[in-house]
Amino acid sequence: MTHDPNGAPPGGVLERLTAALGAEGTRRGPPPVERWNPDYCGEIPMRIAQDGTWHYNGSPITRPALVRLFASILRRDPDGRTVLVTPVERVGIEVEDEAFLAVEMAVEGEGVTRAIAFRTNLDDVVPLDEAHPLSFERDPEGGFKPAIAVRHGLRARLTRALAYDLVELCEEREEAGERWFGLPAAGRFHRIAKSAELGAAELS
Missing domain, CATH: 3.10.540.10 (duf1285 like domain)
Incomplete structure (x- = not known):
């Protein structure tokens, strides 16, 4: 250095x-x-x-x-x-990975009207919205590692436990003639991956 x-x-x-x-x-x-x-x-x-x-x-x-x-x-x-x-x-x-770690998730409501917020390890409270989108990266095992935008280009990686909680809220939908696996929340359907590409992969 x-x-x-x-x-x-x-x-x-x-x-x-x-x-x-x-x-x-x-x-x-x-x-x-x-x-x-x-x-x-x-x-x-x-x-x-x-x-x-x-x-x-x-x-x-x-x-x-x-x-x-x-x-x-x-x-x-x-x-x-x-x-x-x-x-x-x-x-x-x-x-090494992301600047923050998302350690807690609060969920209110159902479907696309569902509101979700995350608390980081440094006590930032971040709502899932247009300014704070979710992103997903593939891990070496073929699963997905979600992160939430926090501020100034920095993100918080969801803990493994939160990732499993998040996937429980996800569902499959058909959009533009294709099946997608994603999360209905904050006013829209957040696409994660095409269903055909998922196979046995799971969020991790």
Whole structure:
């Protein structure tokens, strides 16, 4: 990994990022990271593991308040890089899978009028809607791994238990002359895969 080209020691990165947010500390609501575009300063030794835990210099970050602070300034840039951004600095970090983990799901109603919301491991509450769509990736076993859009290009991977709960709400429908497996919710039918392509695959 590379570090700040200005030569700042990696041990001071967390302190610099926190200090840069000091003036924003009294702001109501989340930091406006979409409006901040400082120069890219290289990668830092920070990693979000597949299980949602944050690590710095190989050690877990054990202070929840610190994790939430850094999560509030996290975004995914158009080039696919995940960065922590302040008004004065932008640094890349490693994300093993997705930035967040969806750990709880609330469901109300039936069919296409069904409302669904997810809670992440950092207590973001995200409704399934046009601004927060579901996406599905194939895993090596041929199943599907769902994720929900959270903010700033970042997504939350559903836990295996939630994925199974979600598939229980899915059904097959015919659309445009083809059979689809998908989820009726939030005002429409969310296509997951063509029924003919599913075979024995299942959400995982």
